[in-house]
Amino acid sequence: MGKVLVIYDSRTGNTEKMAFLVAEGARRVEGTEVRVKRVDEATKEDVLWADGIAVGSPTNMGIVSWKLKRFFDDVVGELWGEIDGKIACAFSSSGGWGGGAELACMSLLTILMNFGFLVFGVTDYVGKDLTLHYGTVLAGEPKTEEEKEACRRLGERLAQYVAIFFDGKKELLEYIRTFEGKFKN
Amino acid sequence: MGKVLVIYDSRTGNTEKMAFLVAEGARRVEGTEVRVKRVDEATKEDVLWADGIAVGSPTNMGIVSWKLKRFFDDVVGELWGEIDGKIACAFSSSGGWGGGAELACMSLLTILMNFGFLVFGVTDYVGKDLTLHYGTVLAGEPKTEEEKEACRRLGERLAQYVAIFFDGKKELLEYIRTFEGKFKN
Amino acid sequence: MGKVLVIYDSRTGNTEKMAFLVAEGARRVEGTEVRVKRVDEATKEDVLWADGIAVGSPTNMGIVSWKLKRFFDDVVGELWGEIDGKIACAFSSSGGWGGGAELACMSLLTILMNFGFLVFGVTDYVGKDLTLHYGTVLAGEPKTEEEKEACRRLGERLAQYVAIFFDGKKELLEYIRTFEGKFKN
Amino acid sequence: MGKVLVIYDSRTGNTEKMAFLVAEGARRVEGTEVRVKRVDEATKEDVLWADGIAVGSPTNMGIVSWKLKRFFDDVVGELWGEIDGKIACAFSSSGGWGGGAELACMSLLTILMNFGFLVFGVTDYVGKDLTLHYGTVLAGEPKTEEEKEACRRLGERLAQYVAIFFDGKKELLEYIRTFEGKFKN
Numbered sequence: 001m002g003k004v005l006v007i008y009d010s011r012t013g014n015t016e017k018m019a020f021l022v023a024e025g026a027r028r029v030e031g032t033e034v035r036v037k038r039v040d041e042a043t044k045e046d047v048l049w050a051d052g053i054a055v056g057s058p059t060n061m062g063i064v065s066w067k068l069k070r071f072f073d074d075v076v077g078e079l080w081g082e083i084d085g086k087i088a089c090a091f092s093s094s095g096g097w098g099g100g101a102e103l104a105c106m107s108l109l110t111i112l113m114n115f116g117f118l119v120f121g122v123t124d125y126v127g128k129d130l131t132l133h134y135g136t137v138l139a140g141e142p143k144t145e146e147e148k149e150a151c152r153r154l155g156e157r158l159a160q161y162v163a164i165f166f167d168g169k170k171e172l173l174e175y176i177r178t179f180e181g182k183f184k185n
Numbered sequence: 186m187g188k189v190l191v192i193y194d195s196r197t198g199n200t201e202k203m204a205f206l207v208a209e210g211a212r213r214v215e216g217t218e219v220r221v222k223r224v225d226e227a228t229k230e231d232v233l234w235a236d237g238i239a240v241g242s243p244t245n246m247g248i249v250s251w252k253l254k255r256f257f258d259d260v261v262g263e264l265w266g267e268i269d270g271k272i273a274c275a276f277s278s279s280g281g282w283g284g285g286a287e288l289a290c291m292s293l294l295t296i297l298m299n300f301g302f303l304v305f306g307v308t309d310y311v312g313k314d315l316t317l318h319y320g321t322v323l324a325g326e327p328k329t330e331e332e333k334e335a336c337r338r339l340g341e342r343l344a345q346y347v348a349i350f351f352d353g354k355k356e357l358l359e360y361i362r363t364f365e366g367k368f369k370n
Numbered sequence: 371m372g373k374v375l376v377i378y379d380s381r382t383g384n385t386e387k388m389a390f391l392v393a394e395g396a397r398r399v400e401g402t403e404v405r406v407k408r409v410d411e412a413t414k415e416d417v418l419w420a421d422g423i424a425v426g427s428p429t430n431m432g433i434v435s436w437k438l439k440r441f442f443d444d445v446v447g448e449l450w451g452e453i454d455g456k457i458a459c460a461f462s463s464s465g466g467w468g469g470g471a472e473l474a475c476m477s478l479l480t481i482l483m484n485f486g487f488l489v490f491g492v493t494d495y496v497g498k499d500l501t502l503h504y505g506t507v508l509a510g511e512p513k514t515e516e517e518k519e520a521c522r523r524l525g526e527r528l529a530q531y532v533a534i535f536f537d538g539k540k541e542l543l544e545y546i547r548t549f550e551g552k553f554k555n
Numbered sequence: 556m557g558k559v560l561v562i563y564d565s566r567t568g569n570t571e572k573m574a575f576l577v578a579e580g581a582r583r584v585e586g587t588e589v590r591v592k593r594v595d596e597a598t599k600e601d602v603l604w605a606d607g608i609a610v611g612s613p614t615n616m617g618i619v620s621w622k623l624k625r626f627f628d629d630v631v632g633e634l635w636g637e638i639d640g641k642i643a644c645a646f647s648s649s650g651g652w653g654g655g656a657e658l659a660c661m662s663l664l665t666i667l668m669n670f671g672f673l674v675f676g677v678t679d680y681v682g683k684d685l686t687l688h689y690g691t692v693l694a695g696e697p698k699t700e701e702e703k704e705a706c707r708r709l710g711e712r713l714a715q716y717v718a719i720f721f722d723g724k725k726e727l728l729e730y731i732r733t734f735e736g737k738f739k740n
Contacts, residue, residue: 060624060628061624061627061628061632061665061666061669061670062318062319062665062666062668062669063618063619063624063662063665063666064618064624065624065628066621066622066624066625066628066629067621069615069616069618069619069620069621069624070621070625072616073615073616073620073621074621077616080493081493081494081549082547082548082549083547084492084493084546084547084549085531085534085543085546085547087488095310095316096310096312096313096314096315096316096368097282097314097315097316097322097324098287098315098316098317098318098319098320098321098322098335099316099318100287100318100319100665100669101287102283102285102286102287102288103287103288103291103319103665106288106476106480107618107662107665110476110504110616110617110618110655110658110662111616111617111618113489113490113491113503113504113617114491114493114503114616114617114655115493115616116490116491116492116493116546117490118457118488118489118490118531119483119488119489119490120483120486120487120488120489121483121484121486122454122486123450123451123454123484123485123486124451125280125281127281128281129281129282129324129325130281130282130283130324131280131281131282131283131284132283133247133283133284133285133483133484134247134283134285134288134480134483135283136283137282137283139282139314139315140314150283161455161488164455164535165534165535168538173455176454176455176486177451177452177453177454177455178452179451179452179454183281245439245443246439246442246443246447246480246481246484246485247480247481247483247484248433248434248439248477248480248481249433249439250439250443251436251437251439251440251443251444252436254430254431254433254434254435254436254439255436255440257431258430258431258435258436259436262431265678266678266679266734267732267733267734268732269677269678269731269732269734270716270719270728270731270732272673285480285484288480291661291665292433292477292480295431295432295433295470295473295477295661295689296431296432296433298432298674298675298676298688298689299431299432299470299676299678299688300431300678301675301676301677301678301731302675303642303673303674303675303716304668304673304674304675305668305671305672305673305674306668306669306671307639307671308635308636308639308669308670308671309636318668318669319665319668346640346673349640349720350719350720353723358640361639361640361671362637362638362639362640363637364636364637364639432688432689465680465686466680466682466683466684466685466686466738467652467684467685467686467692467694468657468685468686468687468688468689468690468691468692468705469686469688470657470688470689471657472653472655472656472657472658473657473658473661473689476658495650495651497651498651499651499652499694499695500651500652500653500694501650501651501652501653501654502653503617503653503654503655504617504653504655504658505653506653507652507653509652509684509685510684520653553651
């Protein structure tokens, strides 16, 4: 039974909407248990519990919000060196394209790698002009169906990797590798 | 007289279109001399000549193209340690939003910082959902007027910084700082 | 049977020495098959073959060398979207501490993530002042025993993850999580 | 009269020691006024006052500390879009080489670029194996004379750029460009 945790911070509600969609995507993979926690409610037990973790932050000055950083510094920090080998990914909503959402994802992935997690992005395009190679990034809230799917696809892939690597569902790996690139420009 | 060099690589022509718009923006600043060079034509003399340099790459696997990297490794590399203090910025076209264009810009800025250049992005929004905080990034070619303006604005800001810092036009600095944020979400 | 590929570029021989030590570390994990390939000799078949890939580059202008970039753009690029889910990591030798070796590793990890690989660093310290949180980084060649161990540990961890995630040796995951931090400042 | 601000956070005192050395280096440039502020004491007036800003953080989970992030999010954030064009740089102390100090500097530079600042590193080597291409990075506290000089050199270069670009001392630019690379491997 795969365990997926979605942790997020949100000021405007945009990243929160993304978080719920990421969780929805994770639930697409049968047998996945999903927890969604706002950073203020998350505990180190949540992190211990999970095999896979998706972390979402608003893009604040090009990187992770200070509240999420404090959570990883002070709360998850106590577990440092004892929780290596989990699977992790990132998502972020910024004020606009070019506003740093990819860099915010990379700052999250930098933190997650520091804890010894394996981090990933997704090669798939979810529409003609939208992909999630370093995590899901949006300008503002998820509006179009493609933008919503970019969130869901991240959670789905996380749950798939958990199923493949922790629950031995190797056939999923081949499935993941059948990307047809139909939306790629 | 400010000297601005625009260097670019392009496979599909998208980044090339951006390069011409960046150059157009640089010419908005009176007294600026502008050179535009495809990476195959650029020489180390071009780099020596310029006070300000904008570098554009297609987003290839999330970072700079190998041709541009080779140019900086092998050609500009001969000048390393002797050309510190120039002003520089980056732009990139990727296959889609979330495809790594911001990271490609950061890889360019990493190279440019290595040469001792001062690198920058622009706080301005050029439309409701588009800014250029780490250089100009687009999905595909510049299509809308806002996307074209995101290219021009980068070149304009580069030429302004050259005018301020190399030609002593201090009044431009105040002008730059009057961003009204009218498009900011 | 885990399959680990070590690919590297090297000008001075420093990164090459690291590559052989990374391979040595991978062989510590029983049943691991290891290939070491200089970028000029590596083929896309090597990449297809491997479950885990360690990529090493000299730190050139703060990022990956152009030769390695060309390999991923032009050779591995043909496989893009069909080889997701491999495990990958990075190593780099720079001219000195502070010279960009961590950033070079991150540029490699950016490329590797673009291919859909899961990337990781190691929480362990291999000495009082040396760790490999984002891959192994050195100033110059591996000289001290600690520096050599930083290379070996990377390969070992890669082979361990391959054994855990591809060959189902779950007990190794607990072993990895027993980091005692004895060298941590 | 150049105005240089050094802002830092510190848990163990290591980054604080670096901050004082960075300030010492800035004072080498005649006519430079220098303020050093711990993040808890710094105000937005300090930032408004300065032409050049050096920001130092302990490397916490590979990026900036949450306290410094909060300062930029909540305090300096009020000035966003009105203070473009300042010169800025970064420094960081980590638990060990390979622990993320360069990435922590890049996270600081990402924040500083977001505010429209021009950021830089230094091409000079201060010893056989130590440079500061993306800001000054150390493992632990500054111990050797070279490590101390790596801190001072950063502040000195910041003050030099302020003198060149804000006070018109163009002759300093040529001086900066005379790097002899005597320590370069």
